[in-house]
Amino acid sequence: MKFNNRNVFVDPSVKIGVNVKIGDNSIIYPNVFIGDNTIICNDCIIGEPPSVYYKDMDNYINPPTYISANSMIRSHCIIYAGSEFGEGLITGHRATIREKSKFGINCLISTLADVQGNCEVGDYSRLYSNVHVGEKTKIGKYVFVFPYTVFTNDPLPPSDVLLGATVGDYSIITIHCNILPGVHIGSNCLVGANSVVSRDIEDFSFAIGSPAKRKMDIREIPSKKDSYTNYYPWPNNFERGMPWEKIGFEEWTKLNTQS
């Protein structure tokens, strides 16, 4: 259905691993590396050149872009040159990821997500639909960012300062949050819907509101049903797609601490 080699253009400089599929109407620009078993669906642009290209096209050299093995890029994504993704990347449709972004392994970048470049996102982190990540944002590992949350970076708009926010490992940021420039959200935090995070949030906080304030320790969040008692920290109770799948977080942590 999707892989008929219709209107597909792959620059001769592109290095493609074994068992790779590229969908119809997709374009792979120069100096892209695509790892084994990766699927790039239809209508994608991989290795999109940044602004400097338009200033001197004749002498322009596209910086390298790394799409690693076992990845799945859904249709209509635009991935700029000069970005790097670990193995097992999954995207939704129409994600836009600008230059010099660095993602760890097994990340998710969902439909319409808009990553502005010069960002870092750690292993197993997930950006859901329409998440907007401003330049210089640094997101840790095992972080979930839910739809329509926006990371900003300009402390006095408009200015020339780029002050990215940072998020620690295992944190959950729910929908429609506003993460203001330079704030640090600790590890194992839960930020409630529609919050404006204007000050740092310490580890293990459940924070919500505008401005977002710590309401309690996440380990004290009351369960809605008996079965959910002590749901947070969530890695003890959720393992789908995580490296501790089938062995549990506690056992996995032990194994990783020993090594």
Added chain:
Amino acid sequence: MKFNNRNVFVDPSVKIGVNVKIGDNSIIYPNVFIGDNTIICNDCIIGEPPSVYYKDMDNYINPPTYISANSMIRSHCIIYAGSEFGEGLITGHRATIREKSKFGINCLISTLADVQGNCEVGDYSRLYSNVHVGEKTKIGKYVFVFPYTVFTNDPLPPSDVLLGATVGDYSIITIHCNILPGVHIGSNCLVGANSVVSRDIEDFSFAIGSPAKRKMDIREIPSKKDSYTNYYPWPNNFERGMPWEKIGFEEWTKLNTQS
């Protein structure tokens, strides 16, 4: 302008009614049914296969997709296989609608709307720009959802629970609202801008805030101008595109109650 048969691919299994137009660069995958007088504009994907396709492409069979008569799908939409739309569907550009979604007749799905699948939306309901509908959401008839409102479904993120919200007939949800998992918004409600709906809202409520609280009965909303007195319930005062157009809601209700 739009219908030159350039780079159009329609699978031989597709059943197409009379007087149907399909725009340039559009792809119709297997087992799609398109009703009479329907227009599918350029750069659309209809019958997009869900994830299971990628696991075994050779043995994959695309589930049926029903686009009914008199519909108008604007450019760059992606509609997954296994969804079903009643007659008179209108979309904006770049809407994404995933599998097993079921829409009634005369619905609107506007530009950049993102419907995650396994949803139900009743007759004459309208999802405006950038509305995000999580899986398992159930929206009634004659419901208006305004831009950037998000329906969620995970009560303890991240978890494996999918608990969709429900919305009763004739309700209006304005912009940037956050509808939390499993809440029920009654019929004839009006939810104010930027609200976080975390608890059920009873019929005929005007609710707003974070968390959204009932402020008054919608029938008591003061009019801004004399001519708007008793504007709500809105069906008495708005009929464009509604089945009571030209006869009025009261008369239409009588006719429908009798039959």
Added chain:
Amino acid sequence: MKFNNRNVFVDPSVKIGVNVKIGDNSIIYPNVFIGDNTIICNDCIIGEPPSVYYKDMDNYINPPTYISANSMIRSHCIIYAGSEFGEGLITGHRATIREKSKFGINCLISTLADVQGNCEVGDYSRLYSNVHVGEKTKIGKYVFVFPYTVFTNDPLPPSDVLLGATVGDYSIITIHCNILPGVHIGSNCLVGANSVVSRDIEDFSFAIGSPAKRKMDIREIPSKKDSYTNYYPWPNNFERGMPWEKIGFEEWTKLNTQS
């Protein structure tokens, strides 16, 4: 890379200036004017016909669309016929701009911005990612609207009234704001993140909240660092891309007042 004349269609009626580039898979519909030195990247639709086209395709005449000189339209944009843009327009990817929109010179319309038509935006104004501009909105000059802010226009939804908001020159509207129908935001205002602007805001206000209220005069905003003292009004401290670049706002104002 982008300009190989593959799958490009330009209607014979299109008037193209000197040194114009049009990217692969782009379509330019009838009666578009493209000024000198403009770049239209790949997969763009310029001169998209409004709804009336579908009612009588044989007799339809596309209204004129003006893309002026020195503009840069990134990939996957849809620009409707009947709109007009001053020189130096820059867009992101996948912006959608509907009919009868009028933009001044040197405007920015960023990725996924959704302009609903019948709007006016003044010189040097910038709409960032995913800004949604309802019909009849009027935005002044040197205005910055940050991501996910929504301008609405229906005072009693759903109704047939279109009451656009207005924004004065030099104002800054930050992320995720909700601008309600018919409100006037004065000049030199700063609206904080996630605000709901439901009443008029006077010139030089810093306003925030739901409903947004004036907190102080922008000239009294305390600086976070010594170097930022008296940052607002911002034109005294920011000049990148502005007409006062290199001469300063004060000097530029003198020159402009004299002439």
